[in-house]
Amino acid sequence: MRFALDETTQTLRAAVADVLRSEVTPAVIRAGWPGGDWAIVSGVWDKLADVGVIGTLLPEADGGLGLDENALVPVLEEIGYSGLPVPAVETIAVAGPYLTGRLMVAVETAPGEPVPFLGRAQRVVLISDGGLHVYETDTLEIEPGDSVDGSRWVGRVARQPEGGVLLSGDAAAAWQRGVLGTAAVLCGLARRMLDMTIGYVQRREQYGVPVGSFQAIKHTLADALVAVEFARPMVLAAGWAQSVGAADAALQTSAAKVLASDAARQVARTALQCHGAMGYTTEYDLHLFAKRAWALAPSWGSSAWHRARIGEIIA
Numbered sequence: 001m002r003f004a005l006d007e008t009t010q011t012l013r014a015a016v017a018d019v020l021r022s023e024v025t026p027a028v029i030r031a032g033w034p035g036g037d038w039a040i041v042s043g044v045w046d047k048l049a050d051v052g053v054i055g056t057l058l059p060e061a062d063g064g065l066g067l068d069e070n071a072l073v074p075v076l077e078e079i080g081y082s083g084l085p086v087p088a089v090e091t092i093a094v095a096g097p098y099l100t101g102r103l104m105v106a107v108e109t110a111p112g113e114p115v116p117f118l119g120r121a122q123r124v125v126l127i128s129d130g131g132l133h134v135y136e137t138d139t140l141e142i143e144p145g146d147s148v149d150g151s152r153w154v155g156r157v158a159r160q161p162e163g164g165v166l167l168s169g170d171a172a173a174a175w176q177r178g179v180l181g182t183a184a185v186l187c188g189l190a191r192r193m194l195d196m197t198i199g200y201v202q203r204r205e206q207y208g209v210p211v212g213s214f215q216a217i218k219h220t221l222a223d224a225l226v227a228v229e230f231a232r233p234m235v236l237a238a239g240w241a242q243s244v245g246a247a248d249a250a251l252q253t254s255a256a257k258v259l260a261s262d263a264a265r266q267v268a269r270t271a272l273q274c275h276g277a278m279g280y281t282t283e284y285d286l287h288l289f290a291k292r293a294w295a296l297a298p299s300w301g302s303s304a305w306h307r308a309r310i311g312e313i314i315a
Contacts, residue, residue, distance in 0.1 A: 005070065005074060006070070008071070009067065009070060010074075012052075012053070012065070012067070012071055012074075012075060013071075013074040013075060013078060016051060016053050016078045017078045019044070019048055019051055020044075020079065020081070020082035020084065021082075023043075023044045024044060024082040026285040028040055028041065028044060028084070029083045029084065029085055029288045030288070032085030032151040033085075033150045033151045038120065041085060041086060044084055045084075045104065048079075052064075052065050053075055053092065054091060054092055054096065054101075055096065055100065056071055056072055056075055056096060057069075057072060057092070057093070057096040058097055058098075058099075058100060059097075064100070068242075069177065069180060069238075069239040070236075070239050070243050072092065072093055072177070072184070072239060073184045073235055073238075074184075074236075076089060076093065076184035076185050076188070077184045077188040077191075077232075077235075078188060079188065080184065080186065080187065080188025080189045080192070080292075081189070081191050081192045082188075083189070083192065083288055083289050083292065085149075085151035085292075086104060087104050087105060087107075087120070087121055088181070089178055089181035089182050090105050090106055090117065090125070091103075091104055093177040093180065094132075094174050094178045094181070095107070095125050095167065098132070098168055099123070099167070103121070103122040103123055104117065104121040104122060105122075106121035106125070107124070107126075107127065107178065108124060108126045108157055109175065109178070109300070110127070110128075111126075111160050113156075114147070114154045114156060115156060116153070116154055116295075116299070117152060117153050117154075118142055118153065118154065118155030118156070118157070119144060119153035119154075119155050120153045121137055122137055123135065123136060124136075124137050124140060124157070126157070126160075126161075127174060128160075128171070130169060130170075130172075131168060131169040131170070131171050132166070132168045132171055133164035133165065133167065134164060134165050135161055135164045135165075140157050140159075140161055141157070141158040141159050142155045142158060143155060143156045143158045147295050148291050148294050148295050149292045149294070149295040150291075173242075176249065176250065179254070179256075179300045180235070180242060180257075182260075182299055183256045183259075183260035183261070184235050184239075184260070185296060186260040186261060186263070186293060186296055186297065187231055187232050187263070187264070189292055189293045189296070190227075190231070190260075190263050190264045190266075190267040190268075190293065192289050193264075193268055193286065193289050193290060193293070194221070194225060194270075194271070196285070196289070197267075197270065197274045197275065198212070198221065201217055201274055220270050220273065220274065224263075224266055224271075227259075227262065227267065228263045230263070231256070231259035231260045231262075231263040234252070234255055234259050235256040235260055237252055237256070238252040238253040238255070238256035241253070248313075250309075250313060251310055254306035254307075254310050254313075255306075257300065257303070258306045258310070261296075261297040261298075261302070264293040264296070265293065265294070265297050267293070268289075268290040268293050268294065271290065272286070272290065
């Protein structure tokens with residue numbers, strides 16, 4: 001069996017990467033933070049919609065691309081790598097198979113839980129009673145919240161609403177896609193922080209030589225790279241397992257989230273160590289990606305939670 005992306009998925013990934021590479025700069029990411037110009041971020045989202053990425057999982061009969069979780073993983077990894085502050089997992093992975101259009105979607109996985117992008121998304125999906133229910137955001141009572149990553153616009157639904165439109169009765173599958181998508185984004189973030197750090201240690205000099213030539217730096221970065229390279233295939237494998245409805249899809253998805261969360265945290269820690277004091281300043285771009293990783297790692301189940309889940313599955 002040859003485990004590789006098919007031509008359609010590779011083409012979609014390349015198209016998404018081209019848009020993100022040309023459109024998303026650190027200034028665009030900062031525009032998503034409080035005080036920034038959100039219209040700039042929305043403009044990039046519209047360009048992604050033109051590529052068709054929002055409808056990755058939407059059936060062709062409904063105007064989507066009709067692809068599966070195999071395509072979802074590389075697309076979300078590219079969005080993670082770019083750092084674009086949008087609810088990509090929620091919109092594309094969780095609600096994507098059921099909703100058309102360009103609107104951003106926030107997702108509340110349980111009553112009272114913090115909801116990323118609740119302050120920006122036009123629609124909110126609540127996972128409850130075994131199903132997905134969608135609401136217009138402006139019909140809900142919302143309390144703003146805080147996050148280490150200010151671009152996530154976290155909030156809470158103050159009062160559980162009634163009604164809503166039922167999108168699907170299969171909340172479990174939607175939740176699994178949310179876990180998978182978050183793992184993919186974390187892999188993208190890890191890759192980006194690693195690339196930034198390698199570039200930095202190649203330029204930064206001490207004692208007349210690049211600090212990247214020091215063995216301590218080389219070994220630390222090598223360990224971080226190994227963590228990322230172990231996580232990425234596991235996330236792809238989980239995507240395949242979900243796409244074919246494999247019996248062990250839940251186990252593979254949890255394993256993917258564990259490895260991706262741990263890798264992203266390890267790379268963030270390594271990046272800060274290799275950058276030194278500069279890495280801790282908010283003026284330096286590294287914090288835009290590290291804070292996103294720190295916020296996402298415990299989302300959709302922490303590493304500890306998924307390790308316990310794996311234990312229950314195999315017991």
